[in-house]
Structures are given as structure tokens and as C-alpha cells.
Amino acid sequence: MKTRLAIASVLVAAVGATAAPVPGRAADPPERSGEHGWVTSTLRHMSLEQKVGQLFATYVYGADATEPSAADRAANLAAFGVETPAEVVEEFALGAVCYFSWSHNLDSPRQIATLSNDLQRAALGHGGKGAVPLLISTDQEQGVVLRMPAPAAQFPGSMALGAARSPQAARIAAEVTGRELRAVGIRQPYAPIADVNVNPANPVIGVRSFGADPTLVAELTGAQVTGFQAGAGVTSVAKHFPGHGDTATDSHTGLPVINHSRAEWDQIDAPPFRQAIRAGVDSIMTAHIVVPALDPSGDPATLSPRILNGVLRGELGFRGVIITDALNMAAVRQRYGDERVPVLALKAGADQLLMPPDLRLARDAVLRAVSSGELTERRIDESVRRILTLKHRQGLARSPLVDAEKAVRIVGAPEHLAAVTRVTDPTLTAVRNDAGLLPLPRTDRSVLVTGWNTAAFTPIETVAAGFTARGARATARPATLPSDAVIAAxxxxxxxxxxxxxxxxxxxDTTITDPRASQQRLVAALLGTGKPVVVVAVRDPYDVAYLPGVDAYLVTYSYTRAAMDTLVRALHDELSPRGRLPVTIPTPDGSAVLHPYGHGLTW
Structure with missing residues (x-):
């Protein structure tokens, strides 16, 4: 696929009149009661080592702060030189911890809440005026990026919300998500995605974006910021500034270059971030991307004073916390050594340094930079003051601990799960029904459900069970990235x-691993049987361009159980598809439009 900048330009022309820039500088947020006093007093009593520790956010291994498994002890020892999550917090005077499933932090509401409380106790130690509670974070974007396991509410992701075109639904999803996170001690969800996905070949953003229309993305970004912050009382993080939506390179593995002109950046990439700032977003995450129109130096935005201090703070007027994307990603490590990156990020204007590949090396590099005069302690204080202010506004200074029993009642509460269904139903998008196959009658028919599957959500089994419940004889046969022999069988x-x-x-996408093309061969083989075939894209809507001959094609944008339930009900005429494409689907060579922005069928 080629970059669809031409398509994006058409969209911008259509909506540009409503994407007016904000004034040059936003107003300072109002003072909260006691905020200035606590921040100033705490900062005054902190050592330089404590201040520098506040700048770092990283993962820790283990479900228990003091008694992790033997494997997690070994992992912590290898990464940090100490064995337990609590010791990592204490050793580095950490300002923030980020939870992941792969680091074994997220199991059940009670376990997560208990881990959060024990890590807070480790951060506070024996108390004192220099003790600072942790800011605990996770990537709960929803959709295809879910960290909190069931029973947590699992909403559709951003592009599904874009298909529904409902700011209210976007706000509800953020508010419920934020309430559940706060209940277990997580105060900083890394969401929403403010990137405008105008490149169908984008391997890293895609359905994580609300869509290709800057105005739609801005509207839903603002709604989610409000839902997270005003609704749930957690810190929203708009990402990835200055806009990661038009790249075919994954910043985890390479350094993307965004070749938008300054005018194109203003029209395409900037509106969602402007809207997030209007909505009072507390934090913005940087992107490891090069944008020559904003900074011709070749440095990624994370390390660019022109972009962070010049554009984000100076032009857009952002006063909150700037957090880097993960510093262990390849894109930010290409030009400089790991010991230089955190120093350069701080010099560029960043406040929080996320997941350096070697935390001790990064911490010591910042301390040496202060000792040598490359960074001043006053510069460190600027970032620490922003971080402390954020923590005070989260209520962490007053009550850093959570009630684990209450968390069990809040996470996955019936009203939250009902909200998931209400938000998910309008997102399903019917793109093709050329032969009039859909909707399906309830009948005693034999149905094979096959294709891509994942053990975490079992979408194949969920869809098959839905058919069985409606009188069909359904067989679930997963065929994820199938071999030629599996395709034939x-x-x-x-x-x-x-x-x-x-x-x-x-x-x-066959660029990551060629076996993905086997999905194309599987669909072709199924069509070759002459029997009716319904194709469902459980992630990117763009798949249809690579599946010639498909008559019935729907998009769920994610593979959550709620999305699969909505799909089955729509297939059986229990609800009508209402989603409309929030992106344009081009032909594979990018020369023409296969399905336009806003397309969507119903019955």
C-alpha cells in the first residue's frame, strides 16, 4: 500500500473549516486547594536523587510487590539489580510504574489493587516530607490494546468508536475504563490515541486511531479526555505527539519519517492535540518520529526542543506533563547511545522518561548531566514540579491507597458491562453484501467458523457458540496464519x-511476516468451494482490498467478546449494522478508492 496523503488532503479540504487552531497559549489550570503548598514543600525536601527518580516510569516484574515468583525475581534482578518490585521502587526512588501482562502485574482486581497498595507503601517508605507516592500507569486503550483482563470492562477500540461517530459513547468508554483503573490504583491510562491514521499501511497505529478525518479524531479525543479526567478522575495521556498516523514504519523497530508540510501538519495532525489541550489533558506522550517540517535536524520528536518546547509548549500552549514513548524502542535509539537519550529528552522538554532499556544507566546519566552542568537542577525541578502537581491533582498526596474489596465490586460491575454492549453495538460496519446473503435466517444449518483466533479472547469459539445458540450446527476450527496443508483441509x-x-x-500486512498472506489464500480457497462465505475483519478494515471475490464483508475493528456478540446478533437480524467507515479503503496499489470514507451498509 502507498501512503494515502491525497485521500487525507481531500478529507482536510472537506473538514478544514471546522478545524480552527486554538489561541497561542492556553490558560493556566486553576489552583487546587493545598496544591501549591504540598508541591513546594515536597520539592524543597527532596534530594537530587529523589528528584531524578521522579522522572522515570518503568515496568517491574511480578504480581506481588514483595513475594514475586522465582522467574520474576530473576527477571527483576537481571533488569534492575534487585529482586522484587518493591525493591525496584525503593532502589530508584521511582516516580511511576507501568503495568503489563507480560510483566505479570495484571491478574485480578484484588491482586492488582493489592500490588498497587504495596508499591505505594514502598514509594512512601517511612514517610517524611520528601516521600512521594507513585503514579501507576498502563496502556488501556481498549480494542486491540487491552491490559486489564476480564472481568474488566472491555470496550471496542478507537477506530470502532470512530465508526459509531458518537462523542458520548467515546466519553462513556473512557469514563468507565477510568473508574475501573482508578479502583485498582492505576491513575494514568496511556490513552486516547490522538493520531490521525491517513496511511492504510501504518503497521503500528491503524485501528488504535479513531480514523482518517482530523475533525472526527479531534472530537473523539476531546470526549475521551473529558471522560477520563472529569468523569473518572484519572490522568489522560494523548499520544503520540506530533502525530504518528502517516507512516509505514513501526517505531518499535525503525525510525519513521513523516513528510507532511507544515500546512498539512496543521490541518491533519495538529487538530486532535489542540482539542485535547482545550479539554484540559494532563499529559501528552511524544512520538519517536522525524517530522522535517517541524524540525529539520533529523532528531525524533522525543529528542527535539523545537517540537516539544517550541511547538507543543510554545505554540499549542500545553502546560502539563510531557511523557516520552518507551525509550527502549528502536526509533529513539538509532542516533544516540542509551545513556544520552534520557538527557537529550529532558533537554528537549520531556518530563517523564518511560522505560529506558537500562534504568540504572539512564538514572546515572541524568545525575552526571546535572553534576557536569549540562542539565541544571532548576531544569530538573521544572519537570518534578509538573509531576508533583499532577500527583496532587490525582489525590495521591492525600490518599494513595485503594480499597481492594471495593475494587472487586467496581471492576466488571453489571452496569459497566451493560455499557460495553451499548457502546459496541453501533460500531459494527457492514462493508459488502453484494449477493444479499445477509442477514441470515435462523435455521438448522451447518456452519463452519474458522480463521484467525487468539486464546485470550477465543473469537472463533465465541462466534460458533452464538450460531449454536440460534439453532445452527456450528463447528469452530481455528486457522490462524494457516499453512497450505491447513488451508486445504x-x-x-x-x-x-x-x-x-x-x-x-x-x-x-505481509511486511511483518509472510504467513499473514496465508489468510488471503485461506479466503480464496473457501470462496473456491462455491459455498456462501462471510468474511469478518476483526482488526483493520483494509483487508477487503486484498480479498478479491468477497461478497459479504464486515468489520468489527477488534476481537473482544462483546464485538463478537454484536457480530452474531447482526448476522441474525437481531440488530442492524450502524457503523460507517472512519477511513478510506484504497485499492492495493493506492491508485483508486475501493470503499470511501463514511461507507456503511445496513439491513
Missing amino acids: TAAEAAGHDLTVVLVNKAW
Whole structure:
């Protein structure tokens, strides 16, 4: 696929009149009661080492702060030189911890709340005026980026919300998500995504974006900032500044270059961040991308004073906390050594330094930079003051601990799960129904459900169970990135069924691993049986361009159980698809539009 800048320009022309810039500088946030006194007093009593520790946010291994598993002890020792999560916090006087499933932090509401409380106790130590509570974070974007496991409310992601076109739904999703996170001690969700995905070949953003229309993305970004902050009382993080939506390079593995002109950046990338700032967003995350129109030096935005201090703070008037994207990503490590990156990020204007590949090396590099005069302690104080202010506004100075029993009642509460269904139902998008196959009658038919699957959500099994509950004889046959032998066997099995439903996930993208093309071959083989086939994209809507001959094609944008339930009900005419494409789907060579922005069928 080619970058669809031409398509984006058409969209901008259509909506540009409503994407007016904000005034040059936003007003200072109002003083909270006691905020200035606590921040000033705490800062005054902190040592330089404590101040520098506040700048860092990192992962820790283990579900228990003081008694992790043997494997997690070994992982902490290798990464940090100490064995337990509590010791990591104490050793580095950490300002923030970020939870992940792969670091074994997220199991159940009670476990997460208990871990949060024990890490807060480690941060506060024996008390004292220099003790500072932690800011605990996670990437709970929803959709395809979910950290909190069930029973937590699992909403559709950003592009699904873009398909629904509802700021109210976007706000509800953020508010419920934020309330559940706060209940377990997580005060800083790294969301929403403010990137405008105008490049169908974007391997890292895609459905994590609300869509390709800057005005739509801005509207829903602002709604989610309000939902997180005013609704749930957690810190929203708009990401990834100055805009990661038009790249075919993954910043985890390479350094993307965004070749938008300054005028294009103003029209395409800037509006969601301007809207987030209007909505009072507390934090903005940087992108490891090069934008020559904003800074011709070749440095990624994370390390660019022109972009962070010049554009974000100077032009857009942002006064909150700037957090870097993860510093262990390849894009930010290409030009400078790991010991230089955190220093350069601080010099550029960043406040929080996320996940350096070697925390001790990074911490010591910042301390040496202060000792040598490359960084002043006054500069460190500026960032620490912003971080302390954020923590005070989160209520952490007053009550850093949470009630684990209350968390059990809040996370996955019936009203939250009901909200998931209400928000998910309008997102399903029917793109093709050329032969009039849909909706399906309830009948005693034989159905094969196959294609992409994941053990975490079991979408194949969920869809098959939905058919069975409606009187069909359904067989679940996962075929994730199938071999040629599996494709042949699956097609032979499909020939003996009345209907096949096949799920695909990023079938267009063969750049990461060639077996993804096997999804294209699977769909072709199923169509070759001559039996009816319904294709469902459980991630990117762009897959249809690579699946010639498909008559029935729907997009769920994610593979949560709620999304699969909505799909099954729509297939059986229990609800009507209401989603509209929030992106344009081009032909594979990018020369024409296959399905336009706003397209969507119903019945």
C-alpha cells in the first residue's frame, strides 16, 4: 500500500473549516486547594536523587510487590539489580510504574489493587516530607490494546468508536475504563490515541486511531479526555505527539519519517492535540518520529526542543506533563547511545522518561548531566514540579491507597458491562453484501467458523457458540496464519457445510511476516468451494482490498467478546449494522478508492 496523503488532503479540504487552531497559549489550570503548598514543600525536601527518580516510569516484574515468583525475581534482578518490585521502587526512588501482562502485574482486581497498595507503601517508605507516592500507569486503550483482563470492562477500540461517530459513547468508554483503573490504583491510562491514521499501511497505529478525518479524531479525543479526567478522575495521556498516523514504519523497530508540510501538519495532525489541550489533558506522550517540517535536524520528536518546547509548549500552549514513548524502542535509539537519550529528552522538554532499556544507566546519566552542568537542577525541578502537581491533582498526596474489596465490586460491575454492549453495538460496519446473503435466517444449518483466533479472547469459539445458540450446527476450527496443508483441509471441510464464517486479522500486512498472506489464500480457497462465505475483519478494515471475490464483508475493528456478540446478533437480524467507515479503503496499489470514507451498509 502507498501512503494515502491525497485521500487525507481531500478529507482536510472537506473538514478544514471546522478545524480552527486554538489561541497561542492556553490558560493556566486553576489552583487546587493545598496544591501549591504540598508541591513546594515536597520539592524543597527532596534530594537530587529523589528528584531524578521522579522522572522515570518503568515496568517491574511480578504480581506481588514483595513475594514475586522465582522467574520474576530473576527477571527483576537481571533488569534492575534487585529482586522484587518493591525493591525496584525503593532502589530508584521511582516516580511511576507501568503495568503489563507480560510483566505479570495484571491478574485480578484484588491482586492488582493489592500490588498497587504495596508499591505505594514502598514509594512512601517511612514517610517524611520528601516521600512521594507513585503514579501507576498502563496502556488501556481498549480494542486491540487491552491490559486489564476480564472481568474488566472491555470496550471496542478507537477506530470502532470512530465508526459509531458518537462523542458520548467515546466519553462513556473512557469514563468507565477510568473508574475501573482508578479502583485498582492505576491513575494514568496511556490513552486516547490522538493520531490521525491517513496511511492504510501504518503497521503500528491503524485501528488504535479513531480514523482518517482530523475533525472526527479531534472530537473523539476531546470526549475521551473529558471522560477520563472529569468523569473518572484519572490522568489522560494523548499520544503520540506530533502525530504518528502517516507512516509505514513501526517505531518499535525503525525510525519513521513523516513528510507532511507544515500546512498539512496543521490541518491533519495538529487538530486532535489542540482539542485535547482545550479539554484540559494532563499529559501528552511524544512520538519517536522525524517530522522535517517541524524540525529539520533529523532528531525524533522525543529528542527535539523545537517540537516539544517550541511547538507543543510554545505554540499549542500545553502546560502539563510531557511523557516520552518507551525509550527502549528502536526509533529513539538509532542516533544516540542509551545513556544520552534520557538527557537529550529532558533537554528537549520531556518530563517523564518511560522505560529506558537500562534504568540504572539512564538514572546515572541524568545525575552526571546535572553534576557536569549540562542539565541544571532548576531544569530538573521544572519537570518534578509538573509531576508533583499532577500527583496532587490525582489525590495521591492525600490518599494513595485503594480499597481492594471495593475494587472487586467496581471492576466488571453489571452496569459497566451493560455499557460495553451499548457502546459496541453501533460500531459494527457492514462493508459488502453484494449477493444479499445477509442477514441470515435462523435455521438448522451447518456452519463452519474458522480463521484467525487468539486464546485470550477465543473469537472463533465465541462466534460458533452464538450460531449454536440460534439453532445452527456450528463447528469452530481455528486457522490462524494457516499453512497450505491447513488451508486445504479447512476448504475441504467448508465444502461440507452450508455456510462458512471466516475471521481475518491484518490480512493485508505481509511486511511483518509472510504467513499473514496465508489468510488471503485461506479466503480464496473457501470462496473456491462455491459455498456462501462471510468474511469478518476483526482488526483493520483494509483487508477487503486484498480479498478479491468477497461478497459479504464486515468489520468489527477488534476481537473482544462483546464485538463478537454484536457480530452474531447482526448476522441474525437481531440488530442492524450502524457503523460507517472512519477511513478510506484504497485499492492495493493506492491508485483508486475501493470503499470511501463514511461507507456503511445496513439491513
